[in-house]
Amino acid sequence: MTKKKQLAGVVLAGGESRRFGEPKAFVQYKGRRFYEYSLEALAPFAERTVIISHPSLVSRFRLEQPAAVIEDSPPFRGKGPLAGLYSAMTQLAAEWYIVLPCDMPLINERVIGALVAAAEEPYDAVIPYIDGREQPLAAVYHQRVLPILAAQLIKGNFRMTALLDCIKKRRVTEADLPFAEQWFKNINTKDAYHQLFADES
Numbered sequence: 325m326t327k328k329k330q331l332a333g334v335v336l337a338g339g340e341s342r343r344f345g346e347p348k349a350f351v352q353y354k355g356r357r358f359y360e361y362s363l364e365a366l367a368p369f370a371e372r373t374v375i376i377s378h379p380s381l382v383s384r385f386r387l388e389q390p391a392a393v394i395e396d397s398p399p400f401r402g403k404g405p406l407a408g409l410y411s412a413m414t415q416l417a418a419e420w421y422i423v424l425p426c427d428m429p430l431i432n433e434r435v436i437g438a439l440v441a442a443a444e445e446p447y448d449a450v451i452p453y454i455d456g457r458e459q460p461l462a463a464v465y466h467q468r469v470l471p472i473l474a475a476q477l478i479k480g481n482f483r484m485t486a487l488l489d490c491i492k493k494r495r496v497t498e499a500d501l502p503f504a505e506q507w508f509k510n511i512n513t514k515d516a517y518h519q520l521f522a523d524e525s
Contacts, residue, residue, distance in 0.1 A: 329443065332418030333370030335362045336408045336461060337377045337385070337426035338396060343512050347381055349426040351511075353520060358511070362424040363391060365431045369440050374416050375426075376408035392416075403482045405461055410477060413470045425461045427511045429520070435507050438500055439464045448491035454504045458495075460484040462508060 337349040337359055344351075349359040359375065366373050374392045377385055385393040397414055400407035405425075412421060420443050422436060435452075442450045443464045452459040461484065469491050476486045498504045511517050 329440065330417075330419035331370050331440065332412065332416045332421050333363075333366035333373030334409065334412040334416075334421050334423045335359055335366070335373065335375045335391075335426055336405050336423060337375055337381065338402075338405070338408050339378065344427075344517075345514060347378075348511065349377075349381065350384070351517065353429045353517075357388075358429045359385075359426040360389075361429040361431060362426055363389070365433050365436050366422055366424060368433050369436055370422055371418070372416060374412055376411055400477050403477065404484075406473065406477060406482050406484055406487060409465065410470070410473050413465075413467060413473070419467055421465045421467070423461060423463055423465065425510065428462060428508065429511065430507050430509055431462065432507065435462075435501060435504070439496060442494055442496055442500075446492060447494040449488070449493045451488065451493045451495055452501070452504065452508060453495040453497050454501075454508045455498075458485075458488065459508050460488055 341348045351358050374394055375385055377393050379395050382393050382395060394411060394415055396402060396407045397411040400410060409423060424431060439450050448466050448469050450464040452462055472490050473487055
């Protein structure tokens with residue numbers, strides 16, 4: 325009998341959205357906010373989910389929805405998504421952590437299901453590899469990466485790739501996820517946002 329995975333969900337919403345011009349997490353698409361799509365995709369799999377947010381947005385998140393909202397843990401506050409993952413792992417107990425950004429509104433539970441299914445020994449992480457690029461912000465990480473992650477932060481290596489270079493990762497590609505290039509589309513600018521609606525027409 326296969327052991328059931330203990331899964332936690334992590335929505336990364338700590339950026340200041342300078343390129344977009346306003347907090348991306350709260351932008352509307354088809355009547356819902358971006359971050360709500362991430363929560364919906366995680367819901368069938370995560371026993372608990374936490375939103376890692378910028379201090380200026382925490383109160384707004386807490387007013388809008390029931391998921392736990394936390395800031396980055398000191399002393400790594402404001403050091404990017406690697407610090408966000410560290411904060412989630414140190415404040416939320418789980419075996420595996422499903423990580424999603426707040427600006428990927430086309431992501432869905434089918435994608436998350438495929439990533440979760442691939443999360444198994446001896447791998448430390450499941451990383452989508454789409455259109456020739458790794459997607460470390462929409463991935464699954466085992467709790468055992470925490471000390472490696474912490475060591476990278478202490479060294480001042482704040483890039484997610486610094487972590488990926490030190491762990492055993494399993495890649496999931498377009499062969500495993502048809503239409504993956506569309507699902508993993510980050511909406512970083514207003515032009516990309518408007519293109520979402522143009523693609524529907």
